[in-house]
Amino acid sequence: MAHLALYTVTPTDTLRTAMEKIERNKHRVVVVVDEERRVLGTVSDGDLRRAFLRDMLPIAPVTEIMQLNPHVTSETDPAKRRHLPHAEHVTVLPVVDDENRLVDLELAYEPFDP
Amino acid sequence: MRHIAILTEARSSYGYFRPIAKLIEADPDLHYSLLVTNQHLLPDFGYSVEEIERDALNITDRIYMTLDGYTPATMVKSLGVLLLGLADAFVRLRPDIVLVLGDRGDSLMAAMAGAHMNIPVAHIQAGERSGNIDGVTRHAITRFAHIHFASGPDAAERLRRMGEEEWRIQELGAPQLDELVRGEVTPPEELAGRYHLDLSQPLLLVLQHPVTEEFGESVEQMQETLEAVCELRHQTLVIFPNTDAGSSELRLIIERYHRPFMRVERNVPRRDYGGLMRVASVLVGNSSSGVIEAPAVGLPAVNVGARQRDRARGGNVIDAPHERGAIANAIRRALAPEFRAELRNGSSPYVSDGRVSERIVDFLKTVRLDERLLRKQIAY
Numbered sequence: 001m002a003h004l005a006l007y008t009v010t011p012t013d014t015l016r017t018a019m020e021k022i023e024r025n026k027h028r029v030v031v032v033v034d035e036e037r038r039v040l041g042t043v044s045d046g047d048l049r050r051a052f053l054r055d056m057l058p059i060a061p062v063t064e065i066m067q068l069n070p071h072v073t074s075e076t077d078p079a080k081r082r083h084l085p086h087a088e089h090v091t092v093l094p095v096v097d098d099e100n101r102l103v104d105l106e107l108a109y110e111p112f113d114p
Numbered sequence: 115m116r117h118i119a120i121l122t123e124a125r126s127s128y129g130y131f132r133p134i135a136k137l138i139e140a141d142p143d144l145h146y147s148l149l150v151t152n153q154h155l156l157p158d159f160g161y162s163v164e165e166i167e168r169d170a171l172n173i174t175d176r177i178y179m180t181l182d183g184y185t186p187a188t189m190v191k192s193l194g195v196l197l198l199g200l201a202d203a204f205v206r207l208r209p210d211i212v213l214v215l216g217d218r219g220d221s222l223m224a225a226m227a228g229a230h231m232n233i234p235v236a237h238i239q240a241g242e243r244s245g246n247i248d249g250v251t252r253h254a255i256t257r258f259a260h261i262h263f264a265s266g267p268d269a270a271e272r273l274r275r276m277g278e279e280e281w282r283i284q285e286l287g288a289p290q291l292d293e294l295v296r297g298e299v300t301p302p303e304e305l306a307g308r309y310h311l312d313l314s315q316p317l318l319l320v321l322q323h324p325v326t327e328e329f330g331e332s333v334e335q336m337q338e339t340l341e342a343v344c345e346l347r348h349q350t351l352v353i354f355p356n357t358d359a360g361s362s363e364l365r366l367i368i369e370r371y372h373r374p375f376m377r378v379e380r381n382v383p384r385r386d387y388g389g390l391m392r393v394a395s396v397l398v399g400n401s402s403s404g405v406i407e408a409p410a411v412g413l414p415a416v417n418v419g420a421r422q423r424d425r426a427r428g429g430n431v432i433d434a435p436h437e438r439g440a441i442a443n444a445i446r447r448a449l450a451p452e453f454r455a456e457l458r459n460g461s462s463p464y465v466s467d468g469r470v471s472e473r474i475v476d477f478l479k480t481v482r483l484d485e486r487l488l489r490k491q492i493a494y
Contacts, residue, residue: 011366040369054157064158068369068378069310100372 007092007105008033009062011040015051016058018043027091027107032066037101039094041066072096073106081106116144118478119209119233121200123152123220124356125162126403129384130215130238130290133471135171144479147174147207151196152220153357156180158365160354160381175203184361186329192357193219200227210483211236214259217244217252225258234487236261236478238289241269241276243424244402247326260487263289263474266463268426277492286473291466294410299388308386309351309377313393316449318343318350322399324360325421332360333367335436339398339418340371342441348449350376351390396448398441405431409462414448416441428462 006025009018009032021030022045029044043066051065072094075081081093095104118138122128131148138146150173154163166173177199181188204212204227212228214221215238228235237255240262244252253276256262262278264270265288273283293299306313322339324332343350355364372378382390388407391397397404397415400422404415409428417431418441434444447453481487 011369034370036370038370038372040372051157054161056157060157063365063369068372068380072374074374096374098374100374 004105007031008102009043010034011061011063013062014059015043015048015056015062015065018062019048019058022048027109029090029092030062031070031092031094031102031105032062033102039070039072039096039100039102041068042070042092042094043067070094072100074098076103078104078106115142116211116479116483117207117209118144118146118211118213119149119204119207119224120146120213121149121151121220121224122154122166122215123218124154124159125165125381125384125387126356127215127218127221128154128162128166129293129387130471131213132169132171132384133292134213134289134475137471137475139172141475141479144475146172147203147209148172149175149177149200149203149224151177151179151199152192153180156357158380159357160379162381162383165381165383174207175199177203180357182362184357184359184363186326186359189219189326189357189359193223196220197223197227200224201231204228204231204233209233211261211478213238213478214255215239217242217248217255219247219251222251222255222258225255229258229260232488234260234481234483236263238263238474239269240264241271241273241283243272243426245325245421245423245425249424260490261477261481263477266426266465268463279491284474284477286477287466287470288406288464289466289470289474290407291410291464292468292471293385294388294391294407295466295468298385299392300383300386301389302393305386305389305393309379309390311351311377311393312349316348316395317390317393318346318348318445319390319394319397320350320352320399321355321397321401321403322364322418323355323401323421324358324364325400325419326359328420329359331436333363335419336364336367337371338436338438339441340367341438342445343376343398344371344373345438345442346445347373347375348395351394352376352378353382354378354380396445398445406464409457409464410466412454412457414453414457416444416448426463428464430457430462 032040091108093106138144153159179196237259264285270285408415409430432444
């Protein structure tokens with residue numbers, strides 16, 4: 001998976017790290033993944049904006065603001081994934097196994113040059 | 115105009131206070147201050163102060179208190195921070211009555227501050243039994259409080275036996291059931307949309323808090339419950355626990371166990387929680403709502419572990435130890451149609467006619483605020 005590091009953060013990463021990655025990946029969201037690669041949540045541009053409106057500091061951990069129920073799919077066929085009903089609403093769709101571990105990312109558009 | 119100061123620290127107590135605050139607001143002889151603290155102000159716990167803002171209640175103070183770490187020691191220090199904040203708030207607000215609730219340390223701080231500052235303290239949910247440090251805290255609040263609102267005869271009798279004077283004990287019912295009894299909860303279609311639920315399928319509601327005395331075992335305890343849930347693979351909505359010691363580890367475990375058939379919520383607004391109790395098939399965990407509120411809507415509750423050990427309960431409760439097999443079996447039993455059918459004629463020690471809050475507000479409005487009220491006698 002190309003550029004995976006640009007689309008994922010760890011639970012202890014800060015809001016600032018998430019913001020930096022979003023700035024570079026151009027997909028407006030990062031996926032929070034633990035050391036066993038389980039998908040814990042997502043942090044989007046909007047989540048960060050709301051956090052700053054609540055006066056949170058850039059050093060706060062991403063777990064405090066992440067969305068806990070992101071859209072994910074277990075569809076392994078990339079051709080089919082593109083046509084999933086919820087795929088059109090998200091820029092990054094995590095592909096997970098049945099233990100919720102990240103195996104791939106379905107991107108709504110090609111990554112920009114990082 | 116009589117001025118009531120109300121302290122709310124989490125969703126659970128806000129459920130009691132919202133109807134009371136609305137009634138005070140509508141009464142020309144009363145006004146209130148709402149002091150919001152602890153869990154309400156933590157983003158990680160859903161930042162439920164926003165629910166209060168949406169309800170357009172008048173928040174006078176936001177007392178930030180919660181130290182990170184969520185250990186027994188940080189719990190104590192956090193309460194100390196709250197006590198400092200309350201002293202300043204009461205000096206500034208000069209309320210006529212401080213209204214507190216239940217069995218939490220936050221309420222004890224408000225009762226202590228009020229009693230020391232010669233402000234009468236009224237306590238809702240007085241005299242009941244609950245386990246562990248909470249149970250001790252409830253009765254410590256009774257010592258400081260000047261007015262005790264009891265939900266039923268059992269609680270009232272306990273207050274008498276604790277040596278509280280008869281006229282201070284007001285047996286008015288359980289106000290937290292008012293909104294449920296009156297059906298003032300979020301309708302099913304709205305819940306289905308908001309939480310992505312398929313209401314034609316069974317729904318498990320999971321809410322399990324850490325138990326302070328069993329701080330070191332909280333993680334294993336939560337794992338046993340989540341293993342049982344994962345074995346059954348029903349549609350499940352898990353709600354994050356409160357901020358007691360052990361809480362941050364529990365949240366991490368819940369995130370790890372997150373499976374496609376599960377939804378995880380940091381916080382569920384009170385109206386939604388009431389609605390979810392009406393549409394759920396079973397409530398699993400150790401929340402007092404399984405014992406107090408669930409019987410009012412005929413919802414079976416699998417009560418795990420010792421947290422509700424001492425609480426009076428109705429026929430909707432199935433107890434289970436912290437063991438995955440036993441919890442899964444208890445859930446299966448709760449999901450059986452026969453069990454649910456039996457609940458229709460079950461009884462509960464917690465009663466409301468939907469108007470308990472009104473009686474509480476009426477009492478607060480008319481009670482004489484004098485030397486007699488402030489000077490507590492221990493009657494034995």
